[in-house]
Amino acid sequence: MTQTLTSPAGTSTGLAIRTQHLTKRFDRHTALREVDLEIQSGAVFGLIGPNGAGKTTLIRLLAMAESPTLGEVFFHGEKLDYTRPQFDLKRQIGYLPDDFPLYEDLNVWDYLDYFARLYGLQDKQRSRSIHQVLDLVNLGHKRKSVITSLSRGMKQRLGLARSVIHTPSILLLDEPVSGLDPVARQEFRQVIRNLHGLGITVLISSHVLSDLAELCTAIGILEFGYLVENAPLETLYQRLSQQHIVIGTRGDLKDLQTELRQFDAAVLVLEAKPQTGQVKIRFSGDPDEAADLLRSLVEAKIPLYEFHCEQESLEDIFFKIGHLQPT
Known part of the structure; x- marks a missing residue:
């Protein structure tokens, strides 16, 4: 027992x-x-x-x-x-x-x-x-x-x-x-x-x-x-973890990037992979704004095959603040 x-x-x-x-x-x-x-x-x-x-x-x-x-x-x-x-x-x-x-x-x-x-x-x-x-x-x-x-x-x-x-x-x-x-x-x-x-x-x-x-x-x-x-x-x-979104398209990557520029206040492209049709963006909006971004891309007929959010990890946070000696 x-x-x-x-x-x-x-x-x-x-x-x-x-x-x-x-x-x-x-x-x-x-x-x-x-x-x-x-x-x-x-x-x-x-x-x-x-x-x-x-x-x-x-x-x-x-x-x-x-x-x-x-x-x-x-x-x-x-x-x-x-x-x-x-x-x-x-x-x-x-x-x-x-x-x-x-x-x-x-x-x-x-x-x-x-x-x-x-x-x-x-x-x-x-x-x-x-x-x-x-x-x-x-x-x-x-x-x-x-x-x-x-x-x-x-x-x-x-x-x-x-x-x-x-x-x-x-x-x-x-x-x-x-x-x-x-x-x-x-x-x-x-x-x-x-x-x-x-x-x-x-x-x-x-x-x-x-x-x-x-x-x-x-x-x-x-x-x-x-x-x-x-x-x-x-x-x-x-406070310290930034949100990233990975977006993939089966179409022209330039079309996707053009649509993303409409959200330039909330979107910063961090990485683009033309060979896979993917971009990784830093997104400063909330979940409702992320949903608006996805809706906008679909309405623009961007043929998406991937759209997912990622949060920076504890390791990312550590490297941001862990190597600073207080003054």
């Missing part, structure tokens, strides 16, 4: 994570520069940026694996104090680093049992939690398998199971899909969706921006240690 992981007790509305002027220096190198981050409770927050931007440093600070040089961190309104244990606050955190430990001579069940004991889970509660997280990551059939026999994708899902064995309210994932094949990435995305459905706040860093675009409700962009963007994904698309 499938068991369902329960929602964490610490989930609530409002901000799950907030930082103020968070700064981290290593000798003469400043990895993070006065980061003011806000993540809503229940969000799936994607953290992106080039190598060396400060993503891992930020996640380690939130996981209390590093202490900040300056600044403050709040979980659900409670301030993290790096000078004392704060065990209750730490229990709200699940952390999966890029190089998470796997004791490969153990089997799957014993590995999870070991970490469940470290979190103080007792007897029936411990067994129930292990069953639940194995169901969550679809590894129940591998509970007796030695870890060294698992595929890389299974090991990643096992690491995720270990990170949520104590039902945290905040989950921090540092490059969790690195090196995974498309099938393993798809399986991992589904697990994140399941966790999101439970109300767990997820922060995930990744260079696979297509995965983040599919998963995330909000995005943060780090560059040179600065947080240059922190917004809901929908807001980013509305």
Whole structure:
């Protein structure tokens, strides 16, 4: 019988994570520069940026694996104090680093049992939690398998199971899909969706921006240690993603381009392919105006075989704003 992981007790509305002027220096190198981050409770927050931007440093600070040089961190309104244990606050955190430990001579069940004991889970509660997280990551059939026999994708899902064995309210994932094949990435995305459905706040860093675009409700962009963007994904698309329309004709491409000039206030031809009769345009109008454009082309008897809208991707947005260092 499938068991369902329960929602964490610490989930609530409002901000799950907030930082103020968070700064981290290593000798003469400043990895993070006065980061003011806000993540809503229940969000799936994607953290992106080039190598060396400060993503891992930020996640380690939130996981209390590093202490900040300056600044403050709040979980659900409670301030993290790096000078004392704060065990209750730490229990709200699940952390999966890029190089998470796997004791490969153990089997799957014993590995999870070991970490469940470290979190103080007792007897029936411990067994129930292990069953639940194995169901969550679809590894129940591998509970007796030695870890060294698992595929890389299974090991990643096992690491995720270990990170949520104590039902945290905040989950921090540092490059969790690195090196995974498309099938393993798809399986991992589904697990994140399941966790999101439970109300767990997820922060995930990744260079696979297509995965983040599919998963995330909000995005943060780090560059040179600065947080240059922190917004809901929908807001980013509305503000920064341009709409393109690809139009194909079986007739003369020049006739199509002539008709498009009537919409010159809303249309800019970006690319023309005479060999296929296609043009790609930047279109600044709304959906009703796009419908008017299509209607006009049909009424002008342009023999269309293609007309579809495309939105610029998260990767396009990143390249627009991700290489600018704040002044």
